[in-house]
Amino acid sequence: VAVALSGFNTLVHYISRLPQNDLSDLAISFLKKYGVGVDDIIYGGERMGIYFLENGVSVRGGKVLYDRAYSGMASLTPGMINWEKIFQNAVWFHWSGITPAISASAADATLEALQIAHKMGIPISVDLNYRGNLWKYGKNPSEVMPELVKYSHLIAASPEDAEVFFSIPPNSEYKCNLRKEFPNLKKIASTKRISINASHNKWSGELDIDGIVYSSSEYDIYPIVDRVGAGDSFMAGLIYGCLQFSENPQKIIDFATANAALKHTLPGDVASFQVAEIEAFIQSEGKGKISR
Amino acid sequence: VAVALSGFNTLVHYISRLPQNDLSDLAISFLKKYGVGVDDIIYGGERMGIYFLENGVSVRGGKVLYDRAYSGMASLTPGMINWEKIFQNAVWFHWSGITPAISASAADATLEALQIAHKMGIPISVDLNYRGNLWKYGKNPSEVMPELVKYSHLIAASPEDAEVFFSIPPNSEYKCNLRKEFPNLKKIASTKRISINASHNKWSGELDIDGIVYSSSEYDIYPIVDRVGAGDSFMAGLIYGCLQFSENPQKIIDFATANAALKHTLPGDVASFQVAEIEAFIQSEGKGKISR
Amino acid sequence: VAVALSGFNTLVHYISRLPQNDLSDLAISFLKKYGVGVDDIIYGGERMGIYFLENGVSVRGGKVLYDRAYSGMASLTPGMINWEKIFQNAVWFHWSGITPAISASAADATLEALQIAHKMGIPISVDLNYRGNLWKYGKNPSEVMPELVKYSHLIAASPEDAEVFFSIPPNSEYKCNLRKEFPNLKKIASTKRISINASHNKWSGELDIDGIVYSSSEYDIYPIVDRVGAGDSFMAGLIYGCLQFSENPQKIIDFATANAALKHTLPGDVASFQVAEIEAFIQSEGKGKISR
Amino acid sequence: VAVALSGFNTLVHYISRLPQNDLSDLAISFLKKYGVGVDDIIYGGERMGIYFLENGVSVRGGKVLYDRAYSGMASLTPGMINWEKIFQNAVWFHWSGITPAISASAADATLEALQIAHKMGIPISVDLNYRGNLWKYGKNPSEVMPELVKYSHLIAASPEDAEVFFSIPPNSEYKCNLRKEFPNLKKIASTKRISINASHNKWSGELDIDGIVYSSSEYDIYPIVDRVGAGDSFMAGLIYGCLQFSENPQKIIDFATANAALKHTLPGDVASFQVAEIEAFIQSEGKGKISR
Amino acid sequence: VAVALSGFNTLVHYISRLPQNDLSDLAISFLKKYGVGVDDIIYGGERMGIYFLENGVSVRGGKVLYDRAYSGMASLTPGMINWEKIFQNAVWFHWSGITPAISASAADATLEALQIAHKMGIPISVDLNYRGNLWKYGKNPSEVMPELVKYSHLIAASPEDAEVFFSIPPNSEYKCNLRKEFPNLKKIASTKRISINASHNKWSGELDIDGIVYSSSEYDIYPIVDRVGAGDSFMAGLIYGCLQFSENPQKIIDFATANAALKHTLPGDVASFQVAEIEAFIQSEGKGKISR
Amino acid sequence: VAVALSGFNTLVHYISRLPQNDLSDLAISFLKKYGVGVDDIIYGGERMGIYFLENGVSVRGGKVLYDRAYSGMASLTPGMINWEKIFQNAVWFHWSGITPAISASAADATLEALQIAHKMGIPISVDLNYRGNLWKYGKNPSEVMPELVKYSHLIAASPEDAEVFFSIPPNSEYKCNLRKEFPNLKKIASTKRISINASHNKWSGELDIDGIVYSSSEYDIYPIVDRVGAGDSFMAGLIYGCLQFSENPQKIIDFATANAALKHTLPGDVASFQVAEIEAFIQSEGKGKISR
Numbered sequence A, B, C, D, E, F: 001v002a003v004a005l006s007g008f009n010t011l012v013h014y015i016s017r018l019p020q021n022d023l024s025d026l027a028i029s030f031l032k033k034y035g036v037g038v039d040d041i042i043y044g045g046e047r048m049g050i051y052f053l054e055n056g057v058s059v060r061g062g063k064v065l066y067d068r069a070y071s072g073m074a075s076l077t078p079g080m081i082n083w084e085k086i087f088q089n090a091v092w093f094h095w096s097g098i099t100p101a102i103s104a105s106a107a108d109a110t111l112e113a114l115q116i117a118h119k120m121g122i123p124i125s126v127d128l129n130y131r132g133n134l135w136k137y138g139k140n141p142s143e144v145m146p147e148l149v150k151y152s153h154l155i156a157a158s159p160e161d162a163e164v165f166f167s168i169p170p171n172s173e174y175k176c177n178l179r180k181e182f183p184n185l186k187k188i189a190s191t192k193r194i195s196i197n198a199s200h201n202k203w204s205g206e207l208d209i210d211g212i213v214y215s216s217s218e219y220d221i222y223p224i225v226d227r228v229g230a231g232d233s234f235m236a237g238l239i240y241g242c243l244q245f246s247e248n249p250q251k252i253i254d255f256a257t258a259n260a261a262l263k264h265t266l267p268g269d270v271a272s273f274q275v276a277e278i279e280a281f282i283q284s285e286g287k288g289k290i291s292r
Helices: A002-007 A022-033 A083-087 A098-102 A104-119 A141-149 A159-166 A174-181 A230-244 A249-263 A275-284 B002-007 B022-033 B083-087 B104-119 B141-149 B159-166 B174-181 B230-244 B249-263 B275-284 C002-007 C022-033 C083-087 C104-119 C141-149 C159-166 C174-181 C230-244 C249-263 C275-284 D002-007 D022-033 D083-087 D098-102 D104-119 D141-149 D159-166 D174-181 D230-244 D249-263 D275-284 E002-007 E022-033 E083-087 E104-119 E141-149 E159-166 E174-181 E230-244 E249-263 E275-284 F002-007 F022-033 F083-087 F098-102 F104-119 F141-149 F159-166 F174-181 F230-244 F249-263 F275-284
Strands: A050-054 A063-067 A093-096 A124-127 A154-156 A187-197 A200-209 A212-215 A219-221 B050-054 B063-067 B093-096 B124-127 B154-156 B187-197 B200-209 B212-215 B219-221 C050-054 C063-067 C093-096 C124-127 C154-156 C187-197 C200-209 C212-215 C219-221 D050-054 D063-067 D093-096 D124-127 D154-156 D187-197 D200-209 D212-215 D219-221 E050-054 E063-067 E093-096 E124-127 E154-156 E187-197 E200-209 E212-215 E219-221 F050-054 F063-067 F093-096 F124-127 F154-156 F187-197 F200-209 F212-215 F219-221
Touching: A002 A230, A022 D050, A022 D063, A022 E022, A050 D022, A063 D022, A083 A104, A093 A098, A093 A104, A098 A104, A098 A141, A104 A124, A104 A141, A124 A230, A141 A159, A154 A230, A159 A174, A174 A187, A187 A230, A187 A249, A200 A230, A200 A249, A212 A249, A219 A249, A230 A249, A249 A275, B002 B230, B022 D022, B022 F050, B022 F063, B050 F022, B063 F022, B083 B104, B093 B104, B104 B124, B104 B141, B124 B230, B141 B159, B154 B230, B159 B174, B174 B187, B187 B230, B187 B249, B200 B230, B200 B249, B212 B249, B219 B249, B230 B249, B249 B275, C002 C230, C022 E050, C022 E063, C022 F022, C050 E022, C063 E022, C083 C104, C093 C104, C104 C124, C104 C141, C124 C230, C141 C159, C154 C230, C159 C174, C174 C187, C187 C230, C187 C249, C200 C230, C200 C249, C212 C249, C219 C249, C230 C249, C249 C275, D002 D230, D083 D104, D093 D098, D093 D104, D098 D104, D098 D141, D104 D124, D104 D141, D124 D230, D141 D159, D154 D230, D159 D174, D174 D187, D187 D230, D187 D249, D200 D230, D200 D249, D212 D249, D219 D249, D230 D249, D249 D275, E002 E230, E083 E104, E093 E104, E104 E124, E104 E141, E124 E230, E141 E159, E154 E230, E159 E174, E174 E187, E187 E230, E187 E249, E200 E230, E200 E249, E212 E249, E219 E249, E230 E249, E249 E275, F002 F230, F083 F104, F093 F098, F093 F104, F098 F104, F098 F141, F104 F124, F104 F141, F124 F230, F141 F159, F154 F230, F159 F174, F174 F187, F187 F230, F187 F249, F200 F230, F200 F249, F212 F249, F219 F249, F230 F249, F249 F275
Parallel strands: A093 A124, A124 A154, A154 A187, B093 B124, B124 B154, B154 B187, C093 C124, C124 C154, C154 C187, D093 D124, D124 D154, D154 D187, E093 E124, E124 E154, E154 E187, F093 F124, F124 F154, F154 F187
Antiparallel strands: A050 A063, A187 A200, A200 A212, A200 A219, B050 B063, B187 B200, B200 B212, B200 B219, C050 C063, C187 C200, C200 C212, C200 C219, D050 D063, D187 D200, D200 D212, D200 D219, E050 E063, E187 E200, E200 E212, E200 E219, F050 F063, F187 F200, F200 F212, F200 F219
């Protein structure tokens, strides 16, 4: 999310906790390459959380193997990060459902951040990012997440997320029910991925603002180079849209969906496009003509 | 075939004749990596048979250039391999139509193996594997193959194979006619490959047991990474099915076809999937979703 | 164009002007590899024109960044190349609209070549190759190109080209109008590229001879490996056809279109197929079957 | 060690504890490729221990970053592995000082294995493998290792190891003192690496049997491709020598040192040479002539 | 120079003029990766200056082919860059002899920068960087450089540079004569590269401060991965030393020489080491031991 | 040899017999890239002779595995090649001892070529190229080679070659004895390779003309990239020297040795340098300085 926002010339800082070793240096250098602020990253913990990706292709789906246990983020506890200072000039705070999925103390630290951001009046967004292979520390998502989500104003949540995290039935009413449960949630976004095969997906997005639904066009994406990170690119597009053209909800969802569609065409789990590239892409309707 | 069977935790031995050189060492180490037994491979001959593959893509088809003449297998003669010993604990023997295509003596050695296996009551399967660029030693397939096929119980044969090898007309009656010609042939399998282009094929399988036909669903495979070896993966699935769930012919053909479909997504001419992966794949209907 | 023609066993010479440095040596060695004659290339100028290609994939289109300013070709002037000698045994002369797009003096040298070829009675073809990122030396294409095109007998021109270069309306009458404007233009070819996305195009060709239109079948090409150079392969096919089977216009357009379709399956901006490969490809209807 | 021994046609089994995931499958397949027995590996634990290597070159040294905490081996406890069964037909047991360095319970399990092997009369060897970046669970090597080493008959130990592990002064008497401390230690081996730079080392070995010292010649190795694993290759050579030509101590140390020298010329941390290759290498004195 | 200084946690800005295109975006992203400030880079000019490197190895030397003509820097003129603003908080200004070698106007812009820096009292360093393949715009180095060098306080200059740029005889007196000619030059640094072959150089440095000479130890570097950029790394070490421990000239030259020696072990023309890495390297005397 | 001569702008044709397949097309295209004439290559035979190279490095020597049996050259017989036509404008004929090593009929065809060349008065050179792994068709080199060598004027032969091929004792008198045996042999060249290890050789050459010996300087070559083909490059240098500056024997041996030394720095078994590059290299004494 941070890398994508930085590509839009948005000043963005990534907050994390990393062990002090050469891998962390590499990760930080990677973020700097894309212009992401790294000065608020703190050091600590025994190892860096990593994951292994076996990329899918054609009829064979991909696999992710998480190796995040005992990472610097897993042993993060409240009080380690100076949120007041970090939020001083902040205009937005985004968090992911993966953080509270790693450990109880990371969930507590997330709550701490949210309460401080809330007190300081900063808009908050969250991507629920449900991962069945995480959440192994003894608590269910539904015991932890409601308390966290209630401070958020923008959420990316599918019907399935609503069920897993909040026991809300995954039907057409779920957005309405989410809003009932979490009155701060003005904006509920969701994406629809139709998986024809691992190399061919259809992808579209929806943004519901107080019950009014704005839908993007659907992108027919094949071959997919790497789908990992598309959700993050979608989220970055939403945040950028809310900050830059909040009066134009249709443009927000179009921009976010386009950014996510383009992510599918690049390897790795980040993508950094320029605003003009996204806009040209929307114009092109994804027809992929050559420019020369 | 051996590599795929080994992936299913089936104890399998590969019988071949290789020259004693560093290339053979590499080949054997490759087989061992997949758990294939190599203790019955014998040494001899001047060179290792190889082939060159120019992989096709999109509208351009691939090409295979065989360089198998004068290989260890080509100079194999009856008496070189101790079939009685090899078959002692065997529960299945599979042979390929490529072996008798290489030389007259290799055809003789194949016959020797078949007669011994037959005498010892071992079930036999054969993949006809017609290759127009082989069969250059002066005999036609139809002069050699009937004598060999008559010992087999399971065959993979297309209508075209039936014509080339046995002068049976390639019409809908060919399976019936095959059974008439070769009374041991209880099971006749075939695959249907619709080549839309080199990167996009539709693939399905059929298993005819005593005239009753079991059909798999059709897989729509694109992009194809490498189609070479799909027939072998199909064969391995059939053999595994016959050994493990012979009472369920529909499952046999589903399993074999799925294994072959998955092969298309990996480079190289072997693929080693686990049984659970095949089963999950059948469940997924080839939609290629990511698992995380 | 030269590389493709050489693949067809046509004796072909490439005329250019290159600086005397190691890059030129590499370029010349590349041409020699494909059998293209390089003896008439002259040396001079400060640098070699290059371009950078960001290949498109899926919904993301490619980009070309030209870096051709101040190249040896840009500072080419009339009198530098001994056209009389070069054309002595020539049976065809092909030029590209990119040359006069680079500099005024290169346009003058192109005119010089055309006038000499014309005087010597050599058939001339041109590919207009409009590139919006070139033509930066102060003249519009429409001020320069009519004087050059009038000597040509075969042109590859789309309706859009007709408008940009000759202010001819891009409607169905444009070929007719082109012929009115340039009486030498017996043959007008065009290609139709339907860009579904950067990896999936439909491609067909048309050849209009004195108002009679011959159309190729349409190739459905995916995945595309590299579309750059397809137009040149099309042009080479046209020239070869005009030289070898001019009495069979349908074969000309079929051959040219097939050659261009195949180009999409190879990386780089040249492709060298053999005549027999093109013919087999036309037979196969682009179904991409494996040959073994 | 296991991979190298397997290359010498020694039947060898690798004992470990791995989590049940795709990484473990890869690791096991890697071992099988070299013919190492994997049937006694047990499954369990949260993650696989890994390390990251930044290879050194020229004047810049390499770096290893261990990420072994919380691995399957770290949570190994006594009772998990059925040593009696494993040792049934064993003729040798080799262990590494890295195992007790990972966790207290792994140290306990090592002790369990050693006591059982000792009771069953199996010869035992150990490579101390001191790694400053491990041993982080609260105990010093010198508190743990003496109890383990006392069961061993062959040790690879440098003067520095003797000091770190047993507080024995690192002087010329250290081997004598080791034998006093651990009466079972008949054979004490050591290597001498003179690091001229990261790509150029001189390497020799020494084997002390009851006070009689056998020295190898010194190999001048440059450029080094990858020095990691050379100690393991040395150890494998010692074990093979003890098993095959124990009556010839000079041959043992020559063989072990040669095997380790050759390891430096291959990437990765294992090397599998054949006995004949080692012998030819000793003959060649490392002159690296081409064989053709 | 900027990348190396940034690795030492020095705040550094790179001043250049680049065309507005995708190549520039890549170059800027590359600089950001290393933490170099890019906010003062201005846009303009037709192309980006590039060079092609054929890396040497063993007895074969490398070659550089410059393609810098008509770059953004070549058309830089005085007045384009707001030096007053840039120098506002600057504590050092470094320039290279390559800039005035490209064009007359670039030389003028260099002079402009130097005069402003001089007026603002900023310490100035210069690396003469003589390149025989540049200086093609009609002026000799000796007509241009004296006027520029006279504002500098620290120079990297070999005897050969002194002769080419200032017609000072290349003998042991050249540093003395340089100081006479340019009274501001307090510090004169030089490196000594003994080229045994392209993969094996000996490298040492010298720093002369007001006639007192401080010499580094000599590094014996083989194999060399890439020597391009070593001079820049040397320069960065000098500047860092002058800023951080100017009272310790021996440490300055040791640090600069070590940084340059390490550069030889990395591909590419930049290297970013941390201060602690340089210090550990000096301790290690370049013996390249592995750390684990 | 042909590739190297072509790099010196010598018109050269390669004579061989290749099967008509895609591998041959690739091989021919490779030769054309370097400007070698291929028009006299004839088609025939079952396969292309190939070899596998395991490159040596450091103390580990390389290995060549020949797979040349049954190649187009092996089944070459007298009468297949029109030598009279080929030699019409030839000024030199070079053959290798590898050809008669492959088969009896290839040896006969070599004799045919030599007798015709001799009759037509063409200077002949031979590189004995002894390969222990060839010569397997039942004849010893000493039964075949004397009859062939007697037509040659220039030979590359080591003392060991003299013994293997002609039973001449490998002492300092061998050149003298060779000349006695083969009166046409005016020029006897030899190289001296001191193998310190596979990556570090010392290499020098000697040319004996009627008993007067001209010696090159010795090149100290490390790291070696690929030594295969160095002998061919040496031979090409000799031939070029004999053709271009036969009056200057010292220059011949200097040129040949330098060309061979440079070959060691390039991968693959051919190298194509320009005359000016060789001359600059001789000037540089192999010090490998960068040119920029």
